[in-house]
Amino acid sequence: MSAPLAPKLIVTASPHVRSQDSTPVIMWNVVGSLAPVIVAAAWFFGVSALLVVTAAALGALFTEHSIGRGGSLADGSAVITGLLLGLSLPPGLPLWMAFLGGAFGIGFGKLVWGGLGQNVFNPALVGRAFLQAAFPVAITTWPTVGGPFWALKGDLFAFPFTHPNPDAITSATPLGLLKFEGTGTNLAHLVMGNTGGSIGETAALVILAGGAFLAWKRYLNWRIPIGILLTVAVLSTVLHLLDAKRPDALFMLFSGGLMLGAVYMATDMVTSPVTNLGRWVFAAGIGVLVVVIRIWGGLPEGVMYAILFMNALVPFINRATQPRVFGTGRQGAA
Amino acid sequence: MFAGGFRHGVHPREEKELTSRLPIRRMPFPDEIVLPLRQHAGNPAKLCVRVGDHVERGDPVGLADGWVSVPIHASAAGTVTEIGLWPHPDGSMAPSVRIAVDRYAAQVLRPRMVPHWEGLSVDEVVRAVQDAGVVGLGGAAFPTHVKLAPPSDHAVHTLIINGAECEPYLTSDHRTMAEYPERVLFGIRVMMHAMQVGKCVVGVERNKPDAIAALVQALPPDLDISILPLTVKYPQGAEKMLIQAVTGVEVPSGKLPVTVGVVVQNVGSVAAIAEVFETGLPLIERIVTVSGHGLRRPANLIVPVGTKLRDLLTFCGGVTPDAAEVIIGGPMMGQAQANLDAPVLKGTTGVVVLEKHETRLEKVYPCIHCGRCLEACPVFLNPSLLGDFARVARYDDMVDLHLADCMLCGSCAYVCPSNIPLAQLFQASKVALRRAKAGAA
DSSP states (O other): OOOSOOSSOOOOOSOOOOOSOOHHHHHHHHHHHHHHHHHHHHHHHTHHHHHHHHHHHHHHHHHHHHHSOTTGGGGSHHHHHHHHHHHTSOTTSOHHHHHHHHHHHHHHHTGGGTSTTTOSSOHHHHHHHHHHHHOTTGGGOOBOSOSOTTOOOTTTTOOTTSOOOOOSOBOOOHHHIIIIIOOOOOHHHHHHTOSSSOTTTSOHHHHHHHHHHHHHTTSSOTHHHHHHHHHHHHHHHHHHHHOTTSOOHHHHHHSTTHHHIIIIITTOSTTSOSSHHHHHHHHHHHHHHHHHHHHHSSSSOOHHHHHHHHHHHHHHHHHHTOOOOTTSTTSTTO | OOTTOOSSOBOOOOOGGGTTTSOEEEOOOOSEEEEESOOSSSSOOEEOOOTTOEEOTTOEEEEOOSSSOOOEEOSSOEEEEEEEEEEOTTSSEEEEEEEEEOTTOOOOOOOOOOOOGGGSOHHHHHHHHHHTTOBOTTTTOOBHHHHHSOOTTSOOOEEEEEEOOOSSSOOHHHHHHHHOHHHHHHHHHHHHHHHTOOEEEEEEETTOHHHHHHHHHHOOTTSEEEEEEEOOOBTTTSHHHHHHHHHSOOOOTTOOGGGGTEEEEEHHHHHHHHHHHHTOOOSOEEEEEEEOTTBSSOEEEEEETTOBHHHHHHHTTOBOTTEEEEEESOTTTOEEOSOTTOBOOTTOOEEEEEEGGGSOOSOOOOOOOOOHHHHHOTTOOOHHHHHHHHHTTOHHHHHHTTGGGOOOOOHHHHHOTTOOOHHHHHHHHHHHHHHHHHHHO
């Protein structure tokens, strides 16, 4: 009997249908949500910001393309790493350093672990930690906010392996001012983002909006940013009440890289816990470490090390927060 | 605690509107019937016919082999033409009986005595159900009579009837309840009598309001039967999920439902039992939903067991040019077919034809530990970690993570953004563990 039936049948294991979200869709949505952050950075720091972010992204893509598995560029995760690294750098950083940071972050933060999904530490922060160790002066040279859009800040085009020429006008970050000079910063400036600092960390409201979009699409887990911000707010309020010279909660929330870190870096699915309870633990740990480093540490800012440290604990947090299996424990005594 | 529902689970597109309003129709007898001797959980039936034998509709071709086994009956009158290996829906070649259907036969059952159910002892009811070859019609095909006679050390207080039908596309239970509520309720009456159970709850997902209304309308005044509307969520029809939705109790890990005093039966099985005691009809035909966007004329059909998929799909107008995957069962737990000569079995709830773009034939990405599978798993496992272990064959670690509690519902793989075939990995791991155990014994 010749029936109008398909000549070739697909045979896959069940389930035969799946939800719409795929890993590349998630990744490219994160990339898209970073666009407003980059635009805001360009508004505050001019073309220099765009150049540094582009250099970091190109560095990340270069390494992913050179040693990543075939086609792994298309999943979008290398772009995220590059953009996030770029946004965490000062706007006047020589471009070759930004490129190197991106390349190092992908190479040693991700690919040596086995590629996407295998790394323990956030690759963007690995790149930044590398730059911090290798170029401690350049990465803490903060050009002033504002100025003409096309004016280049710092010594962007310094030749590799030469000392950049620090002739640009610089200013301290709010956290640096507080730590080293004991002066505060106007809260309105902090919230709006027109203060010194890294390219993408000053526009707190834009970052929050991007995070809200991703949380609504369920492309990031809201527990992590909320947990971090709450912990920082509560802890710094307590400390502020004990000693009024210490900064209050609003200053802590809106200064430095906390927003960028809480919304975009700590929420990296690969390097954060898989259980919801674990996510709360992870977030609280980051919040505590950020406050401890900022208040008592030698560095003015501690978001990067706080996240990297908690990244290292994720496997243990996961193990300690395994869900209760159905029919065991509470009701499964029979 | 979670009245009418359970925690976690997923919401696949239901796609039930393709067939949910189509009345059940009877499919004509095909030219040939193929009856595998293994259609149920437990021992396969023992062959009891020879090539050349003439069989009437309802005659046994295989007999029950032990307690957890049932006979197989001819679903049409005809002549046995071959006994040998034939494509089975599980993908293997299985011992089967081929019957050339007699075109001129009246296809009536042999006259038989149908004993009145009220006069029968419990053992006699159980025996009659086994002799009729009744198995769970929800897909697993576990012999129904075994569940009617639970171990005596457990008291059963509630009979739960599973009318959730949470698999996408499938509407056979829905149509059964909407069109034959009296038959369903009569089956319940016989079962409550046989099991000496005073209480019965029929769980039906809220997306079948006409079925709920029909059952409520037909409820007998003298029995404690209630109809419980359930949250529309997959896998609401899984036995443990249904029990939690109805009783609020979790069946302990590794234990049978009877340990919490309940027995669950599928709506279709209940209707089949009713037929055994109404007309003496053994389980030789069943209601099958034939559906999917890759099929020209979706339908709910009464299909003789043993009808080949090719004949069934042809009767439904054939498939569309983009049809790519033919699934026996629903798309969440069903089995994709490589050979359309495979027959409809007693446990075949539906046949779904997917178009190419609806299939999972896409790239698999690495696990990004997003945790969605943990929030989907209805038994609260960690599929992400289990998947990592499965790929490196760390089966003993998987046992510690309660692999045994995985019922292969596929919710984890459904939500996985990286398209990792988690359910497949877990099934393979279970098989590997079983083999290792058999090798050690």
